[in-house]
Amino acid sequence: MSSASGLRQPKDTNKGKNGFRERHIPLNAANPDDLAISRHHFAQYVLASKGSYNGPSLKELKATPNAAPVETLAIVDDKIKELRRQHQEDIELLTAFQAAEYRQEVLSRYNCIDDSIMGVDAEDPVQVxxxxxxxxxxNDARPMKRFQHDMDDALSQIRYSYLKxxxxxLAQRRQLKSxxxxxxxxxxxxFPQSIEEYHNIPDRDIQLRIARFLLRSNSEKERMMDDYGWVWRAVNPLIxxxxxxxxxxxxxxxxxxxxxxxxxxRRSTATPGWQL
Known part of the structure; x- marks a missing residue:
């Protein structure tokens, strides 16, 4: 069966190039070649396994507000997890489909053997x-190279769509993390400049960080200042x-x-983590 490690390797002349067509090129429907037939077969499989798209109509899209939802790191992470889950499911479905196709192809070729001619007359050169x-x-047909190539092509197409x-x-997630x-x-x-500003800090962890800073020695204060980018003129009023x-x-x-x-x-019930 096809595997990622056993795929046909690209030629050196094609390195750095996109081997997948990004635009539709009409094929000769009257005289389809093997490539057209295999692509049609794969398209039928995709429609059968993935279904057709039933999205909103053009009228509904026009009525939808133009403001796009805000993409957060959590939302993008969820999208990546779902995409990877869906890709794994697609690979499993494709593998099952290819296995069934391969089995049917082998049985068909086996059934094509005419057992009635096995007992040929060894003295008859025509029969021999x-x-x-x-x-x-x-024997030439048994390896079924074209069938194997079709399976490799289908797997490559699914992986290409997934990576695309x-x-x-992944780039969006890097940007959001940055x-x-x-x-x-x-x-x-x-850094708060007064007691009132300290009390107005909404984040309890940040308040606790400031409180710990105020109780530290001068050398420890300097280390925290280096860590958080504080300067003496900013911290002196609260000190x-x-x-x-x-x-x-x-x-x-x-x-x-x-x-x-x-x-x-928290340490007694969870894995120790970074402390403020």
């Missing part, structure tokens, strides 16, 4: 030559408020204690 020619024809859909999604990293770094580089306001200092100490207790509970 006829049987030899028949056996030669049968997958590669743009964007999220950039936004996170920008957010991490921001001064922390030193001058006893109530705020107690709040920070209590916040870190609660955060440490929460981290301990």
């Amino acid at each position: 030559d006829y049987l030899a020619a028949l056996n030669e024809l049968y 859909s997958l590669l743009p999604l 964007r999220e990293t950039h936004i996170r770094r920008q957010r991490d580089a921001q 001064s408020a922390f030193k001058a306001n006893e109530g705020f200092k107690n709040e920070i100490v209590e916040s870190v204690k609660v955060g440490q207790a929460s981290d301990s509970r």
